[in-house]
Amino acid sequence: MDNIQDILMELAEGFGNTLALFVVTLLFALPLGLLFAFASMSKFKPLKWFMKTLIWIIRGTPLMLQILFVSFLPNYVFKTPTKDLAAMLNITINETMFLFVALAFILNYACYFSEIYRAGIEAIPVGQYEAGQVLGLNKNQIFSKIVLMQVVRRILPPMSNEIITLVKDTSLAQVLGIVDLLNAAKHAVNHYVILTPFLYATVFYLLFNGLLTLLLGWAEKKLSYYKV
Amino acid sequence: MAFLEVNNLYKSFNETEVLKGVSFEMERGEVLSIIGSSGNGKTTLLRCLNGLEMANAGTISIDGETVFPADGKNSKQTGLTFGMVFQNFNLFPQYTALRNVTLAMDVQAEKTLGKKNPFDFKRKQALKELRAKNETEARLLLARVGLENKVDNYPCELSGGQQQRVAIARALALSPDILCFDEPTSALDPELTGEVLKVIKQLRSEGRTMIIVTHELEFARNVSDKIIFMADGVIEETGTPQELFENPKSEKTKAFFEKLSEKVTENDD
Structure with missing residues (x-):
C-alpha cells in the first residue's frame, strides 16, 4: 500500500497539466469567443461568412482531429519539424506539444463560446440599445455600460455547461503525449497493474467539477439580483 | 421662426411609405399631442425626430439650426435635443432607479473631462465630484416624479407606473429641449396610468416643451x-384641442372620433 502516495503524486502532477490547459483555454477562449461573436454578426459579409465557415468546421469535426491537425501543421505546411519549432521558440518538445494542444483547445472553445455570446447578445431587446441611443451614448458605451452585463447574466448557465465540459475534454491532450490527469492514471494502472488509479482520477475530476459548479452557481446567484 | 420646424418629412420601410410629407412647427414651452389610429405613422414621426430612424427626406430644425439632415457636426446633439420616454419604459434592468438616471449624466461628465488616463488623478477627482453632483441632481429628479423612496430599487421591484416615472426622470436628466413621449401609458394597467399622466401634467406646468403620442384622448x-391628428402618413388636421374635438373639419377626423365614441358606448353596455 506504499504505492498510494506515489500514485497520488503522479496523478497530482497530471492534474497540474489538466489545470494548466483548462486555465489557458479559458483565459484566451473567453475574449476570443466574444471577438468571434462580433465577427459572425458583422455587417461586413466576407468577415461574417469566413467566421460562419470557421465555426462550421470547428463544430463539425472532433476536437481530437483538430489537435492532430494543429500538430501536423508546422511540419507539413511550413516545412518546420516540431523539434526545429521547439528550438526556435526555445522551449522543450513537451512544451511545444502543450502549445499545439492549447491552440486547438482555444480555437475550438472560442467557436463554441462565440455561439453562446451571439445568442446572448441577440436576446437583448432592441429597446435597450434605443434607450442608450436617445441618452446620447455611442455604440461602445451602449455595449459596455448597458448590454454586456445583461449578456453575461443570460449566458452564464450555458457557459457553465461548456466550462464543465472543458474540464473533461482536457483528457484529449494525451493524443500528443501530454500527461494529463487521465493519462497519468493510465500510466499508473499499467505500471502498478491495479485499477484503483482510475477511481482516484474519477474523484479528482468530480471534486474539481464540484468546486466549479459551486463557484459558477454562486456567480449566477450573485448576478440574479435583478430580473430581465 | 418657430422653435421646432419639421418640413416635408418622408419615411418608408422597404416598399411601405409610412410618412408621406409631414410638416409642422411648435414653439418653446408648448405641449403638442399626436393622435390617430395605430399604424398611421405617429410613432415613426417621433422616432425620426429623435434620430432612432433616419427620414428619407425632409428637414428638422430647432431654434433655426438644422438638426436633420445632420452634417456630422450636430448629429450627436440630436439625442440631447430630444428626450424620449418609451412605451415599454426600456429601463436598464441591472441598475437601480438612481443609476438609471445618473448613467447618461456620468457619461456626459466623462466626455467633458476629455481623454482617460489612469494616472490623471486630477481628472479622477473632478469626475468624482461631477458624479456626486449628478447623484444629487438625480435624486431631485426622482423626487420630482414622486419616487424619492425608490431610488435604490431595481426596475423589477417597481410597478409599471413607477418604472415609467423613472424613465421620465431619466429622460429629464440630460435636460432635453423637447421631451417626447411614445404612448407613455399604453403598456400600463388602467389604474396606473393616472400617476404617469399626473407627472406629465406637472411637467407642463413647469413649462416643458413636450411632444406626446397618445391614445388617451381625454x-x-x-x-x-x-x-x-395623423391619418395615413400625413397630418390630416391640426388645431387647438377645442377646435379638433368640438369642431373637426376633416372627414377622417370626424370618423375617428365617431368610431371611438361608438367603442365607448359599446363598453358601457
Whole structure:
C-alpha cells in the first residue's frame, strides 16, 4: 500500500497539466469567443461568412482531429519539424506539444463560446440599445455600460455547461503525449497493474467539477439580483 | 421662426411609405399631442425626430439650426435635443432607479473631462465630484416624479407606473429641449396610468416643451396646446384641442372620433 502516495503524486502532477490547459483555454477562449461573436454578426459579409465557415468546421469535426491537425501543421505546411519549432521558440518538445494542444483547445472553445455570446447578445431587446441611443451614448458605451452585463447574466448557465465540459475534454491532450490527469492514471494502472488509479482520477475530476459548479452557481446567484 | 420646424418629412420601410410629407412647427414651452389610429405613422414621426430612424427626406430644425439632415457636426446633439420616454419604459434592468438616471449624466461628465488616463488623478477627482453632483441632481429628479423612496430599487421591484416615472426622470436628466413621449401609458394597467399622466401634467406646468403620442384622448385634450391628428402618413388636421374635438373639419377626423365614441358606448353596455 506504499504505492498510494506515489500514485497520488503522479496523478497530482497530471492534474497540474489538466489545470494548466483548462486555465489557458479559458483565459484566451473567453475574449476570443466574444471577438468571434462580433465577427459572425458583422455587417461586413466576407468577415461574417469566413467566421460562419470557421465555426462550421470547428463544430463539425472532433476536437481530437483538430489537435492532430494543429500538430501536423508546422511540419507539413511550413516545412518546420516540431523539434526545429521547439528550438526556435526555445522551449522543450513537451512544451511545444502543450502549445499545439492549447491552440486547438482555444480555437475550438472560442467557436463554441462565440455561439453562446451571439445568442446572448441577440436576446437583448432592441429597446435597450434605443434607450442608450436617445441618452446620447455611442455604440461602445451602449455595449459596455448597458448590454454586456445583461449578456453575461443570460449566458452564464450555458457557459457553465461548456466550462464543465472543458474540464473533461482536457483528457484529449494525451493524443500528443501530454500527461494529463487521465493519462497519468493510465500510466499508473499499467505500471502498478491495479485499477484503483482510475477511481482516484474519477474523484479528482468530480471534486474539481464540484468546486466549479459551486463557484459558477454562486456567480449566477450573485448576478440574479435583478430580473430581465 | 418657430422653435421646432419639421418640413416635408418622408419615411418608408422597404416598399411601405409610412410618412408621406409631414410638416409642422411648435414653439418653446408648448405641449403638442399626436393622435390617430395605430399604424398611421405617429410613432415613426417621433422616432425620426429623435434620430432612432433616419427620414428619407425632409428637414428638422430647432431654434433655426438644422438638426436633420445632420452634417456630422450636430448629429450627436440630436439625442440631447430630444428626450424620449418609451412605451415599454426600456429601463436598464441591472441598475437601480438612481443609476438609471445618473448613467447618461456620468457619461456626459466623462466626455467633458476629455481623454482617460489612469494616472490623471486630477481628472479622477473632478469626475468624482461631477458624479456626486449628478447623484444629487438625480435624486431631485426622482423626487420630482414622486419616487424619492425608490431610488435604490431595481426596475423589477417597481410597478409599471413607477418604472415609467423613472424613465421620465431619466429622460429629464440630460435636460432635453423637447421631451417626447411614445404612448407613455399604453403598456400600463388602467389604474396606473393616472400617476404617469399626473407627472406629465406637472411637467407642463413647469413649462416643458413636450411632444406626446397618445391614445388617451381625454388627457391629450386637457394637457395640449396643440393637437395633430395623423391619418395615413400625413397630418390630416391640426388645431387647438377645442377646435379638433368640438369642431373637426376633416372627414377622417370626424370618423375617428365617431368610431371611438361608438367603442365607448359599446363598453358601457
